[in-house]
Amino acid sequence: MSPRRYVVALLNSAAFARAYTLTAIAAAFTSFLITRMMSPVSLATIIAVLALLGAVVLLVRREELSLLRLAPTSLLGFLALALLSTLWSSDRSGTIAAWTTLFGYALIAVTIGHIRDTLQTVRAIGDTLRVLLSLSLAAEILSGILLDTPFTAFGIEGNLAIGGPVQGVFGTRNMLGFIAVIALITFVIEWRTQSIGRTAGVLSVALAGFLALLSASPTVVVLAAAVGIGTTALTIVRHTPPERRDVMQWLLGALVVGALVLAFALRHRIISLLDAGSDFSTRADLWNLSLDFIAERPITGHGWFGTWPRGQYPFTYINFQLADHHQSALNSYFDVLLQLGWAGLALFLILGGVAIVRSWLVASVRRSVVYAWTPLTLLTVAVESMFESFSLTGVGWLLLVLCALRAGQSRSWRESIDAAHTSAAIALRPERGDG
Structure with missing residues (x-):
């Protein structure tokens, strides 16, 4: 197999789609952490690389995509x-x-929406948030109880011992509260669709609910x-x-x-x-x-x-x-x-x-x-x-x-156009054996 075909096959594979989705979602949810640990330039570079990679993936998969349904008209x-x-x-x-950043995140979202279905997207977000919420709780325990000192570099005030508010690794209590609610929705959907087991579901929901309460948002x-x-x-x-x-x-x-x-x-x-x-x-x-x-x-x-x-x-x-x-x-x-x-x-x-x-x-x-x-x-x-x-x-x-x-x-409305176009194409396609 030539290098070009190998790259195309890789970008078109389910394994790459899953890896890309997990990486992109993790980068979006840890944007504050990336900025504090590295710099805003590092975050911008990561988003730019993911956006460019997403554009290449969409180009490789262009035959299975419809230009009319590539993105909502209101978004464009x-x-x-x-x-x-x-x-x-x-x-x-x-x-x-600022527009480049806006467009970069939008392109990443469009890519994920076309290469993964709803359940696969929910599972990727669920896996990411389980890790990040666990990391948030661990950081708050370390700061607020074990060391009893704030981690100002990461926006953690160390208030766990007094019942909050806590910020986790998301910068502010309001952002933690918002993400905790998104996590609760995601974990319950995972649990109901049997994507995770009963024990994992109970623990995940308990973790998100506990941090939502401690955020005091x-x-x-x-x-x-x-x-x-x-x-x-x-x-x-x-x-x-x-x-x-x-x-x-x-x-x-x-x-x-x-x-x-x-x-x-x-x-x-x-x-x-x-x-x-x-x-x-x-x-x-x-x-x-x-x-x-x-x-x-x-x-x-x-x-x-x-x-x-x-x-x-x-x-x-x-x-x-x-x-x-x-x-x-x-x-x-x-x-x-x-x-x-x-x-x-x-x-x-x-x-x-x-x-x-x-x-x-x-x-x-x-x-x-x-x-x-x-x-x-x-x-x-x-x-x-x-x-x-x-x-x-x-x-x-x-x-x-x-x-x-x-x-x-x-x-x-574009779905109807696509359906009509497909039906017309099938009707016009010659049957096998026709001259």
Whole structure:
């Protein structure tokens, strides 16, 4: 076999697909750790190499892929607008660098979505998070109990002995809480699909739940409630007879809208019940000030930067006014408004909203419980986006793109075009023996 054929065979193999997926997911989830242990340049290099490798893998597998279904249209539109914002950005090189990172994670997610199915993806994420959550607990025990000293280089404050909050190897308690909830969803799906044994399932769920509790993140309570309600609603729909399922879907949709309106009306009481007044008041001040700068460029925004850079308007001015050093708007929707305006927010909402609806409809009719992972993960990302900007960078953005792609693979207008094209090709293909 020639070297070229060997390389093509390797890139097209199932073993390479599994190795690539595990490596890419591990790199995304350990981005903070990589940055602290090495440097941001090292992380950027790793993501760039994985993105380029993903592009080569997609090229090698081009015959089994459809160009129409390669990526969601809303994702392409969002990426195009972010790149176009270079024209009105105050720092074009900074915008290009931020866009390159955004595109790199998206390309990795698209590659994973095409070379692994849902169950294989869930198992890869589950294996990765079991290791990282175990490492987080070990680091907190070492810092908070055995040595009784903070590991400031890794953002670990050593508060385990007093019951938290803990950060693990993810930098902040909110990120640990977010990842712990994603892990809980993933571990339960693994357990229900018998991808892991009973003992491993119980221990995995206990580990994720324990760290979610120790994170003492106020958003974890909201996330847990949202995932619990979403799981209950999805279970009800799945067990509803097919002839009544549409009515049930509309009823649940009306209840969701009503709950959102009620939650907004009672937001102050909810915040006090969560005992998170200081955290949410900080966010409220940040959001109110951000609105002033959003009003300057409401349609196009100030240009894409992702994580807020130092020394750039309006981010530095916002932090100066608040006497703080925020690296984001602590809300994905406000961040998109600030950076890409209402045009960007519309594309972002379409990307996430359409993905949730598609994946929900798929999960409500498919027999396997593995299809519930996509809508529940998207729900977690959507709710977390109200309190953090995780879904615009790193692993949050990767999960959003991966789930949006996965949802579009099962329910998409392009699926009908592909089916029609395939049927026409079969009809036009001459039978064997025809002249």
